[in-house]
Structure formats: C-alpha cells, structure tokens
Amino acid sequence: MAASGKTIERLSVYRRLLSMRTFSEEDYVYSHELARMVSGTAAQVRRDLMAIGVTGHSKRGYRIGPLVEEIGTLLDDPEGTRIVLVGAGDLGRAVLGFMKGRSSALTIVGAFDSDPAKAGRVVHGYRCRSMDEIEGVIAAERAQVAILATPADGAQEVCDRLVEAGVRGIVNFAPAPLIVPEAVWVERVDIATALEKVACLIRGVDETTM
Amino acid sequence: MAASGKTIERLSVYRRLLSMRTFSEEDYVYSHELARMVSGTAAQVRRDLMAIGVTGHSKRGYRIGPLVEEIGTLLDDPEGTRIVLVGAGDLGRAVLGFMKGRSSALTIVGAFDSDPAKAGRVVHGYRCRSMDEIEGVIAAERAQVAILATPADGAQEVCDRLVEAGVRGIVNFAPAPLIVPEAVWVERVDIATALEKVACLIRGVDETTM
Numbered sequence: 001m002a003a004s005g006k007t008i009e010r011l012s013v014y015r016r017l018l019s020m021r022t023f024s025e026e027d028y029v030y031s032h033e034l035a036r037m038v039s040g041t042a043a044q045v046r047r048d049l050m051a052i053g054v055t056g057h058s059k060r061g062y063r064i065g066p067l068v069e070e071i072g073t074l075l076d077d078p079e080g081t082r083i084v085l086v087g088a089g090d091l092g093r094a095v096l097g098f099m100k101g102r103s104s105a106l107t108i109v110g111a112f113d114s115d116p117a118k119a120g121r122v123v124h125g126y127r128c129r130s131m132d133e134i135e136g137v138i139a140a141e142r143a144q145v146a147i148l149a150t151p152a153d154g155a156q157e158v159c160d161r162l163v164e165a166g167v168r169g170i171v172n173f174a175p176a177p178l179i180v181p182e183a184v185w186v187e188r189v190d191i192a193t194a195l196e197k198v199a200c201l202i203r204g205v206d207e208t209t210m
Numbered sequence: 211m212a213a214s215g216k217t218i219e220r221l222s223v224y225r226r227l228l229s230m231r232t233f234s235e236e237d238y239v240y241s242h243e244l245a246r247m248v249s250g251t252a253a254q255v256r257r258d259l260m261a262i263g264v265t266g267h268s269k270r271g272y273r274i275g276p277l278v279e280e281i282g283t284l285l286d287d288p289e290g291t292r293i294v295l296v297g298a299g300d301l302g303r304a305v306l307g308f309m310k311g312r313s314s315a316l317t318i319v320g321a322f323d324s325d326p327a328k329a330g331r332v333v334h335g336y337r338c339r340s341m342d343e344i345e346g347v348i349a350a351e352r353a354q355v356a357i358l359a360t361p362a363d364g365a366q367e368v369c370d371r372l373v374e375a376g377v378r379g380i381v382n383f384a385p386a387p388l389i390v391p392e393a394v395w396v397e398r399v400d401i402a403t404a405l406e407k408v409a410c411l412i413r414g415v416d417e418t419t420m
Binding site: 077 | 222395
C-alpha cells in the first residue's frame with residue numbers, strides 16, 4: 001500500500017479528530033467536514049482516503065466506524081509500537097504526560113536521562129532510568145522507536161547508541177541534525193523553526209506550497 | 211519575494227546549522243554539505259537559496275556570512291517578533307526554557323496560564339500571569355504571535371481570544387484543530403502525529419513524498 005508521509009500525517013489527524021467527537025458506528029462524515037477541520041480541501045481528503053482504499057457513499061459521505069478502523073490498519077502495528085524516551089527534562093516530561101493513559105498502539109517502555117540525579121524518579125508514572133540501562137531495555141522490550149528530547153549537545157551520540165541498539169525510527173526534538181543509516185527514519189519536531197516560520201509568514205511572505 | 215512554507219522551514223534549519231558551527235566570515239559552504247546536514251539534496255539547497263536571491267561561487271560554494279545575513283532578511287522582522295505563550299504546564303515550561311537566553315529576533319513578552327495557582331510563579335525567568343491580563347499584554351506589547359501549549363480542551367476558546375486581541379500567527383501544540391480567520395496563520399506542532407508517522411513508516415509503508 002502506497003501512502004506518502006504527508007498522507008500518513010493527515011490520516012493520523014483525521015482519526016484523532018473523529019475520535020474526539022462522539023460518533024455512533026452508523027454515523028457518516030463528509031469529506032468537506034473533515035477538510036474544514038484540517039484547513040484542507042475536500043478533494044485532498046478524498047485522495048487521502050482513496051490511498052487507503054476507502055471510498056465514500058455518494059450522498060452520505062464516509063461511514064466513520066470503518067473509516068477509523070481502516071486508518072488504524074495503516075497506522076498501527078498490530079503488535080504495538082514500543083518506544084523509549086531519552087531526556088527527562090521539561091520537554092521529556094511533557095511527552096510522558098501526553099502519552100500517559102492514552103489508549104493507543106504506542107507504548108513508552110522506558111524513560112532515560114543522562115543525569116544520575118534523575119535516575120529512579122517517577123515522572124507521570126514512568127520511572128526514569130540511567131542511560132547505562134538503555135541498550136538492555138531496548139533489547140528486552142524490542143523497542144523500535146525512540147523519542148529524543150535531549151539538548152542539541154550530545155544528541156548525535158545518543159542517536160548512534162539508539163540505532164546501534166536496534167531503534168529504527170526517531171522523533172527528534174533536539175535542535176540538532178541527526179546522521180543515521182538509510183534504514184532509520186527520523187522525524188524532526190522543530191520548535192524554533194515553527195516559530196520562525198510563523199513569524200515570517202505573518203509578514204506576508206508568499207506561501208505557495210503547504 | 212516568493213518563498214514557500216517548506217522553503218522557509220529549510221532556510222531556518224540551514225541558518226541554525228550554520229550558526230552551530232564556528233565559521234569565519236570568509237568561510238564558504240557547499241550546497242552538498244548543507245544538503246547532507248538536512249538529509250536533502252544539493253539541488254534542493256540551491257533552489258532554496260536561489261529563492262532568496264543567493265547564488266554560490268562555482269568552485270567554492272556559498273560564502274557563509276552573507277548567506278546567514280540574507281536568510282535573516284527573509285526570516286526576521288527587523289522590529290523583532292513579540293510572542294505570548296499560553297499554558298505553563300510541562301510543555302510551556304519546555305518552550306520557555308528553550309527560548310530563554312536565545313539571542314534571536316523572537317521575544318517572549320508574556321506567559322499565561324488559566325490556573326490561578328500558577329499566577330506570579332517565575333518559570334525559566336518568565337513570570338507567569340493570569341489569563342485576565344492577556345488582552346492587555348498583547349495590546350501593550352504589540353504581540354503578533356502566540357504559542358498555544360494548553361490541553362485540547364479549551365484551546366479554541368483561547369485561540370479566539372488571541373485572534374480577537376490581535377495575534378496573527380499561532381504555533382499550536384494543543385492536539386486540537388483551531389478554526390481561525392483566513393488572515394491568521396496556524397502552524398501545528400503535533401507530537402502524536404509525529405509518533406504515529408514514525409511508527410507507521412518503519413513498518414515499510416512507502417514514503418513517496420517528503
């Protein structure tokens with residue numbers, strides 16, 4: 001099945017938006033309703049849903065139950081995705097708080113910090129561990145994804161350890177580029193760039209591509 | 211000058227990467243060096259720099275001093291961009307810590323939280339204020355940008371107040387869609403979607419678009 005990174009992002013958002021409302025299994029949603037919620041176009045929504053083989057009813061739109069299920073088939077690993085988090089500073093704490101109690105296919109299996117003073121502390125229900133333990137936890141828990149919430153300094157070194165230990169995908173909050181083998185996927189979440197982009201765009205620089 | 215949102219994002223990253231190294235004003239950088247740092251292509255880097263009117267030397271590449279300056283001309287408001295932050299939980303604290311002491315064109319002029327117990331607390335050097343004060347601060351400081359670091363519940367209500375008070379750009383960390391007038395720019399920073407995307411892509415779903 002071919003779905004681009006951008007399509008995957010939008011499907012993730014559609015599902016979340018649908019799950020935030022109270023819908024019955026028999027309810028329908030129109031592509032233009034989903035489009036309005038993501039500031040997109042109805043044609044884009046229809047293309048995204050067609051990419052996962054979902055077609056709507058000509059008059060009533062998309063039945064929500066099967067739509068949410070089909071998005072899940074694409075997004076969620078049936079075995080669950082096990083995640084380690086590195087960096088238990090403010091940002092790491094925010095991510096842990098965000099993940100806590102979410103019923104989802106994503107599970108945090110370990111939180112780590114290089115500061116020995118943080119080892120043993122419990123943050124939002126997750127016990128913070130020493131970096132010495134990280135390879136062992138990744139192997140034992142078969143963790144495939146890491147969240148990197150460290151400062152820029154040392155981020156590459158942590159990244160190398162994660163990849164060496166078997167991690168195949170990284171969500172990178174550290175404001176530093178990461179060099180990884182081709183088989184590893186890095187998704188950058190860049191707070192500074194988001195701010196600079198907004199500050200720039202409100203000054204009227206042409207926005208020609210989304 | 212026409213630069214797309216994606217070009218602006220990459221220019222922001224190029225500048226940050228260049229500023230992380232120690233370069234003298236007379237140093238040059240090749241497009242393929244910048245490309246490697248962002249996992250992109252040299253052709254893409256050259257197109258991005260051409261969009262802001264910067265051309266390289268055929269043998270030596272781009273002179274770093276003028277390049278950084280030219281990116282700044284596009285990205286930075288000469289008057290500075292004044293920002294309010296709403297939500298002083300873990301994520302808001304992380305953003306404040308991140309902004310603290312950065313010598314940049316972006317300045318936090320106020321941090322706000324709906325929890326009265328947080329009013330008056332100092333977080334990373336920023337005093338947290340009551341939401342009652344937000345319209346006054348936005349007007350007095352001529353704040354144009356807001357960082358929304360609240361939970362999803364109530365995010366739209368805060369957003370409406372911000373827009374009504376004159377904010378024209380929002381970096382939205384709240385996992386909720388925001389409905390805004392056309393003249394307001396919202397940049398979503400979506401932790402859940404970043405995780406779901408990585409978890410999906412490492413399972414071998416085709417990535418056909420960046």
